[in-house]
Amino acid sequence: MMRFIFAFLTSIATAGPALAFAADSGMFSDLEYVADTEITAPNGAPLALCHETRDLRLLGLTVSSNIEGYALAMDRCAGDAERSFSQQQMETAQSLNLIDASLPSQPRNGLQRTIQNYGIWVAISLALFAVIIRRVKSLMGLDPASPMRxxxxxxxxxxxxxxxxxxxxxxxxxxxxxxxxxxxxxxxxxxxxxxxxxxxxxxxxxxxxxxxxxxxxxxxxxxxxxxxxxxxxxxxxxxxxxxxxxxxxxxxxxxxxxxxxxxxxxxxxxxxxxxxxxxx
CATH class of the missing domain: 1.10.3680 (TerB-like)
Incomplete structure (x- = not known):
């Protein structure tokens, strides 16, 4: 059922660039702050290292969020990305002590994000399953708590x-x-x-x-x-x-x-x- 729900929602969500079935529903790109860096923008402003994420939102609620890569942005990732940051660029910057060397050169979803992503789908699936079961029981007259026809x-x-x-x-x-x-x-x-x-x-x-x-x-x-x-x-x-x-x-x-x-x-x-x- 989870695959069906995901396919259904994402097929709707990807029908438009970022406006699927409501202004705050669909697939969105976002930035998440990771760490400060020693790299600066052309105007001299310091750049922060950010995670580039791809989020599925329903009515403003983030249903799932996946890390797709690194990017550099000003204002601790509050604005738009200045540029994407590849694995090779990350490794070079770390070797030059421009970015914390303890950070992974290739970003990926952590355990907490993975649990959150799957957890909400499990919750949605269970809720829909419960609704379907209750509806079927009602139609078949098996729900002792529901009013009779x-x-x-x-x-x-x-x-x-x-x-x-x-x-x-x-x-x-x-x-x-x-x-x-x-x-x-x-x-x-x-x-x-x-x-x-x-x-x-x-x-x-x-x-x-x-x-x-x-x-x-x-x-x-x-x-x-x-x-x-x-x-x-x-x-x-x-x-x-x-x-x-x-x-x-x-x-x-x-x-x-x-x-x-x-x-x-x-x-x-x-x-x-x-x-x-x-x-x-």
């Missing part, structure tokens, strides 16, 4: 309202119950007015195709939540009446839920009910 939330609320109306009417207490439980199960903000709207438009004369439509396009985890919500509404009254059981059975058949999952989801709904009642 609106389509799934709507179907879950509808199934819970049907369950509530199996006894003839969705009472105000059931409206409150469905609103609170649906919000918790779907991690979406569910207004009670939406529950009332859905409950008011329910037709209990359901066909086999209607039950199939409940699960159409939903993930398995969303179907589980739908059944949990429907079970919860029925169990909240203390018992499941025959009409409610028929709805649950037909709903499970319509969404393709096998018997073992049916029982598992019922047990989860019972646990939900214990949590709900203890919070009151």
């Amino acid at each position: 609106k389509k799934a939330t709507q179907r879950i609320i509808t199934a819970m309202c049907y369950m509530g109306k199996c006894d003839g009417i969705v009472a105000s207490s059931e409206i409150f119950l469905i609103t609170k439980v649906a919000s918790r199960l779907t991690r979406q903000s569910v207004p009670s007015t939406e529950v009332v709207r859905i409950a008011d438009h329910i037709d209990m004369d359901l066909t086999p195709q209607d039950y199939l439509d409940f699960g159409k396009g939903l993930r398995d985890s969303e179907k589980d939540t739908m059944m949990r919500g429907a079970f919860f509404v029925g169990l909240a009254s203390g018992r499941i009446i025959p009409a409610e059981y028929d709805f649950l059975r037909n709903l499970a058949h319509g969404i393709g839920m096998p018997g073992e999952d049916f029982r598992r989801v019922m047990n989860e709904a019972l646990e939900d009910l214990d949590i709900y009642q203890s919070s009151l």
